Amino acid sequence: MNITIRPLVENDLSEANRIFRLSFGTFLGISDPMTFGGDTDYVKSRFYSDPFAAFAAEVDGKLVGSNFTANWGSVGFFGPLTVHPNYWSQGVARRLMEPTMQLFSRWNTKLAGLFTFANSPKHVALYQKFGFWPRFLTAIMSKELTQPRKDEPSKLKWSRYSEEVSERTHKDEKHLLKECSKLTNSVYEGLSLESEIRSVKKQNLGDTILLWRQNGSNNDEDSPLTGVAVCHCGANSEAGSNTCYIKFGAVKSGPDRGKDFENLLRGCETFAAEHGLTHITAGVNTARHQAYTKMLSNSFHTDMLGIAMQRGNDEGYNRHNVHIIDDWR
């Protein structure tokens, strides 16, 4: 079989989206595989986030699979990687992994990883061939927002990135992005969500929640930003109808991180409720024990478990006291 790997282009998106649903739906045994993912969107949003990090596999001029790579500074992950079921087990995914691995080299990615099905020997073996090793489970969790939270507004100071930047100059937006990167860098060196924050804004996928210290300091060295959460909202985003998906969340490292983390969750819930969304989803690696248990104690329950595989078996930021929300799906 003659497999060609090339950049994914705009014209491929509808077929790539079809293959994405068909392949996952088939793998999971859904009676109508095309219903997989409902009205969420991964293919388009990932492509427009960085078209140069999306790859296509072709056989005889026909699109048969795709893969997407995300650059979070020193951290990188890939997916969804999907291959049309008619072409499974013929080396297409292995070929799609090649440019992905090259991108990690070009980006100087320190922590490279992925999320996959823990119960699939095929998936785990495929990624092991590229130096990724299974580590801890990642819990995909959710919560119904049946009752509005009874927070006194004065006790929680958060804002929306979109509002902040609408009142700022281009230069100030750059400064704000730098503040976000400074915060994530305090948790894991080089971790930067700038591309994700920009993509959510550019594609109108949701918003980024910014958590601020309540007693502001005038010390420039000590930024008042204590938390950041990139949220997708509703249909045609990674959240789906009626849902707010916390794609990434982090609080500044330090002694207050536990409390800040709970406040970040509150900020996201309030934001979701204000958008009329009644469901919130978020993933956390169970190696981040403190974050995982905080989510459980904040009434999140686990809908699905997958496994994080990490290049070189590197623990990265999947450590017991790291307060980060993400699932690398």
Ligand SMILES: CC(C)(COP(=O)(O)OP(=O)(O)OC[C@H]1O[C@@H](n2cnc3c(N)ncnc32)[C@H](O)[C@@H]1OP(=O)(O)O)[C@@H](O)C(=O)NCCC(=O)NCCS
């Ligand atoms: C997972 C998926 C992308 C794999 O694509 P693929 O083109 O079939 O995979 P490949 O043929 O390139 O590679 C599979 C490898 O796993 C190996 N493998 C399969 N079953 C195995 C097992 N039980 N134990 C060990 N190795 C196994 C194969 O031998 C092959 O390696 P080889 O080519 O060196 O022999 C595809 O099945 C798919 O689209 N699934 C649905 C969507 C999905 O799950 N995506 C991935 C989410 S993380």
